[in-house]
Amino acid sequence: MNFSRLLKTTSALTSRWLCSGRFQSTSAAAQKLVDVSVDSKTGVSIVSLNRKPVNSLSLELFKEFCGVMDDLESEKVRGMILKSSCDNVFSSGLDITELYPHPDEDRFHAFWLWFQETWIKLYGSSFPTVAFINGHAPAGGCVLAISCEYRIMLPYYKIGLNEAPVGIVAPDWVVNSLKSVLASRKAEQLLTSGRLLDTQEAFDIGLIDKIVNNEEEALARSEEFFSTFDNVPKLARALTKQQVRKNEISKLIKNRSNDAKLFLNHILRPETQKIIGSYFKSLKDRKK
Numbered sequence: 214m215n216f217s218r219l220l221k222t223t224s225a226l227t228s229r230w231l232c233s234g235r236f237q238s239t240s241a242a243a244q245k246l247v248d249v250s251v252d253s254k255t256g257v258s259i260v261s262l263n264r265k266p267v268n269s270l271s272l273e274l275f276k277e278f279c280g281v282m283d284d285l286e287s288e289k290v291r292g293m294i295l296k297s298s299c300d301n302v303f304s305s306g307l308d309i310t311e312l313y314p315h316p317d318e319d320r321f322h323a324f325w326l327w328f329q330e331t332w333i334k335l336y337g338s339s340f341p342t343v344a345f346i347n348g349h350a351p352a353g354g355c356v357l358a359i360s361c362e363y364r365i366m367l368p369y370y371k372i373g374l375n376e377a378p379v380g381i382v383a384p385d386w387v388v389n390s391l392k393s394v395l396a397s398r399k400a401e402q403l404l405t406s407g408r409l410l411d412t413q414e415a416f417d418i419g420l421i422d423k424i425v426n427n428e429e430e431a432l433a434r435s436e437e438f439f440s441t442f443d444n445v446p447k448l449a450r451a452l453t454k455q456q457v458r459k460n461e462i463s464k465l466i467k468n469r470s471n472d473a474k475l476f477l478n479h480i481l482r483p484e485t486q487k488i489i490g491s492y493f494k495s496l497k498d499r500k501k
């Protein structure tokens with residue numbers, strides 16, 4: 214099966230979950246969780262995550278984001294910049310309330326499939342993608358950033374995959390996305406320590422590509438990146454990118470339901486619930 218078809222194909226079970234209208238947000242029409250605008254100078258689409266206060270990633274946000282990615286694919290956009298509308302936070306990662314306390318199993322299954330779908334669409338997009346990391350990007354926030362092709366970050370924020378210290382093991386498709394950006398040894402160090410790096414450290418190890426001081430500079434640096442493809446036929450660029458990324462994506466597509474079941478079992482374990490519970494409490498207590 215060719216890769217474009219594989220991208221559209223998923224198991225019958227997965228399709229049933231993704232296509233079902235269950236877990237529809239009642240306020241979806243009222244509040245947009247993902248905004249899209251077009252930079253009139255460059256024709257590039259700017260996609261802003263807009264789930265206040267910290268862009269924690271919920272099932273509804275994933276669904277909306279996937280819809281936006283489908284639109285951008287069919288419009289054959291020149292490129293996309295992913296950023297945040299929240300002050301100081303790009304994304305705080307998965308919404309912990311989707312994981313704790315003891316999530317509803319059906320909802321969690323759907324939540325995980327939509328997280329996978331988001332990664333498949335972003336990591337496998339045909340058009341060039343830039344993450345403008347205009348705030349902290351821990352855990353799932355970092356996953357979004359490393360799924361893009363190029364990363365530009367404002368100073369003094371933190372980025373990394375901080376799962377290990379809270380007793381959670383990142384799935385292999387997350388690990389492999391990191392290994393597509395960093396050499397294996399650096400990726401292992403970052404994952405096993407769970408350390409969050411500041412902007413300068415992230416630049417020094419190659420986790421991000423540029424440091425900028427403001428949005429104007431970010432747009433200029435993004436344009437430099439997009440213009441490197443101006444003389445490359447769109448289709449050849451897209452197929453080449455997918456050629457590089459297809460093994461990881463194909464592996465997940467063939468294993469989606471199992472990956473969701475594995476993670477659900479892990480999340481439902483009393484020890485895991487306890488660890489996430491005390492982590493969440495410490496997050497809330499910080500402000501007291």
Ligand SMILES: CCCCCCCCCCC/C=C/C(=O)SCCNC(=O)CCNC(=O)[C@H](O)C(C)(C)COP(=O)(O)OP(=O)(O)OC[C@H]1O[C@@H](n2cnc3c(N)ncnc32)[C@H](O)[C@@H]1OP(=O)(O)O
Pocket residue numbers: 266267269270301302304305306307308309310312349351352353354356375376379381382383384387489492493496497500
């Ligand atoms: C518990 C870990 C589970 C790990 C599961 C691993 C799965 C592996 C696979 C994939 C990888 C993805 C994993 C994840 O994304 S798990 C989520 C991990 N996220 C974090 O550890 C970040 C936590 N948040 C922060 O560190 C800070 O909030 C942040 C630096 C991002 C911003 O700080 P700031 O001071 O600006 O804001 P507050 O901390 O006051 O936050 C405002 C309110 O938002 C609540 N909050 C923050 N983050 C989350 C979240 N991820 N989910 C739900 N709610 C969140 C926070 O508690 C505040 O609420 P209150 O106003 O009610 O106090």
